[in-house]
Amino acid sequence: MVGELTWRKRLLGLWMPLAVFGVVALFPFTWMAATSLKTNAELYDPKAMPLTIRHPSLVHYIDLLRETNFLTWIANTMLVAVVATGISLLLGTMLAYPLARMRFRGAPLLAITVAVTYLVPQSLLFVPMADLIGRLKLGNTLSAVMLTYPTLLVPFIAWLLMGYFKTVPKELEEQALIDGASRWRAMTRVILPLCMPGFISAGIFAFTLAQNEFLYALLFLSRSDVRTVPIGVVGELIRGDAFYWGQLMAGALLGSVPVALIYSFFVKYYVAGLTAGAVKG
């Protein structure tokens, strides 16, 4: 009797709502996959069931790779994300370390500025940014986005890392200084190695954000061979009013795979980065 009651409670309180959340979260991906694997004849047949596939075919994937610069876009996206993440981790660490562990003039003001810049949205800055990139003659180069993405990432990384840097006890550093190490050595040899989880969290988060970015890529990269995946897919697979849904979905799916793979390996760190702000305050 009791067992049956808890079973019903589990069904209503756990499994059913969980199924609803799961279906809502995942059905667009199923639809993407189903579309990308159908031939055009089946895709545009109003009588065919939308979510089943009668004649699976890779034709859209083959066309995508043959007719567009998709592989170049993937390579560009990876390169940009790696470089932007690297620059941002370096600058973010340089910003966060003194703010988290040192006392110096201007520290409170700088800390507030970092927090504010973290929340300044892109759509506020893109008009002057486009002008600036134009004047630096960086239009249609990957350097344009490699330089501008860190402006989005550095404040966030610094903010996240400050939390990690603060958790290392002050005594460790003092001991190193007493032993004759310089501040630089204490930092690079003692403190920073202890903050590896923080670096992984910040790195994964920055990497996915860089892969995701759209507005600056849209503004700065108009030539096909310098485009990243998001801007390539939207800019070139939608030709005028004609939609090549099979290829679009193949592109959207292939473009999501690298992010999803990296994310699935480091999901723990990603969630830590995501919730750090909200839970720690």
Place this chain on the structure above:
Amino acid sequence: MSPVVEASRAAALESRAYRPVAVRRLREFIERESVFSWLILTPPVLFLLAFLGYPFFYGVYLSFFRREVAGPPTFVGLGNFVTLMNDPIFWQSVGNTVKFTGAATILKAFGGLGMALVMNQNFKFKAITRAALLLPFIVPTVLSTVAWQWIFDPGLGLFNRLLVESGLAKTGPSWLGTPTMAMISVIMVNTWRGLPFFGISILAGLQTIPVEQHESATIDGAGTWDRFRHVTLPSLLPVIFIVTTFSIILTFFDFQLVYVLTGGGPANSTHLMATYAYSLSMGAGQMGLGSAVALSMVPVLGLLLVLLTFYVRKE
């Protein structure tokens, strides 16, 4: 540091042994907390000044000029803002932004709270479930938005096919074709994408509530609802407040979702301030006017930041 570097440093120190005092002074100077701090801080601060500070103030400067595609810019003072005040599309985009942000945030907050409460139970494969539910948030927005555009397709899209197939409707609605439906649709996609962020953050908050609090409330005779109202909710409020503020900022300034899904249409009914700023400055070449639209969002951001700061201080 590699042994080679160390050896070369030792050699360098030795070669300068004839002025040990100066070297020692320099080292002592660098070792001072404030000097060391600023030495490290200078590169990132300069970078942010050049690529965040400068564009911001340059944007303010631009907003005082009228600049068409061709021809030199002319100073118009607050003329661009006056133009906007009399521009019905600007006001429409302000209204749209408020509606979009308000509706999407409420849906995400309640949906996210629900997701967190469901996820806060013990069950098998919890880690995988959490990872899967977070997918909409991590997949590049533009790519999932393109999929949604296909879901909304009036003739062959998933929604209308299912509606027709199941006999619920003869022909489904035009999801992106009428002003009301288009607004509902963009709100739906934004909610789909952002809900997991709320869910996972609130879940993390839930897990910090000590079990003893629930146990003692149960002993005191509190039912499920009472426990939720008097134990769970109060301890979740800080998390909910911060996540909501973050989300409002992200949603209010959203660009890519609307840009891809509707381009602001039909008849400007889904134009947000960000997409309107884009179409003015990039589409029509009116940089000054576009900057002015973007700057009109600053007071909202300022207000939210002040709220957030006060709240964090109070905590």
